[in-house]
Amino acid sequence: MGWMTERGDHAGWAAAVTPDGRGSVGSTQGHMLLPDGEQIADNLVVGWRAQCECGWVGPLWTRATDSRATDVREHQVFDTEGGDPTVEVEDLIHAEWKVHVAPLESLSAVATAAADARQSRSRLDGVVAEARALGASWADIGRAAGISRQSAHERWG
Numbered sequence: 001m002g003w004m005t006e007r008g009d010h011a012g013w014a015a016a017v018t019p020d021g022r023g024s025v026g027s028t029q030g031h032m033l034l035p036d037g038e039q040i041a042d043n044l045v046v047g048w049r050a051q052c053e054c055g056w057v058g059p060l061w062t063r064a065t066d067s068r069a070t071d072v073r074e075h076q077v078f079d080t081e082g083g084d085p086t087v088e089v090e091d092l093i094h095a096e097w098k099v100h101v102a103p104l105e106s107l108s109a110v111a112t113a114a115a116d117a118r119q120s121r122s123r124l125d126g127v128v129a130e131a132r133a134l135g136a137s138w139a140d141i142g143r144a145a146g147i148s149r150q151s152a153h154e155r156w157g
C-alpha cells in the first residue's frame with residue numbers, strides 16, 4: 001500500500017494499469033497483482049494511475065516507449081524500470097491522490113470542530129444550571145455569558 005489519510009479512512013497507491021484498464025492492488029507488495037490474483041507481466045503495463053480504496057481512480061499516466069515521448073502535461077512518461085513507475089512519476093500520481101483527499105480531510109476538521117462546539121454548549125448548560133441552583137439571577141448569568149437577562153432566561157429558563 002502507498003499512502004494513507006490522517007484518519008485512515010482513505011488509502012491510495014500508484015497502480016500499474018493493464019491494456020484493458022484494470023489496475024493493480026498495491027504499489028509495493030501486490031504492485032503487479034490484479035484484484036482477482038492475476039499477475040501483470042512487466043511488458044503489459046500500459047501506464048500507471050492513482051487508485052484509492054474508496055473506489056476513486058486518477059487519470060492514466062501513459063507509459064511511453066521512447067524517452068523523447070515524455071510529456072508530463074499530456075500524462076505521458078517514458079519509463080525504464082519495468083512495471084514500476086519512476087519515483088518522479090509516483091510523486092506526480094501521489095499529488096493527484098492528495099487532491100482527491102484534500103476536501104475530505106478538510107471535512108474531518110469541520111466534524112471535529114462541530115463536536116467540540118456541541119461539547120462546549122453542553123458544558124455551558126451545565127454550569128448555568130449550577131449557577132441558578134446556587135441563587136444567581138438571570139441578569140447575573142446573562143452578564144457572565146455576554147448576553148441580555150432576557151436572552152439568558154429564554155435560553156436556559
Ligand SMILES: [Zn+2]
Pocket residue numbers: 010011052053054055056100101
Ligand atoms: Zn479515497
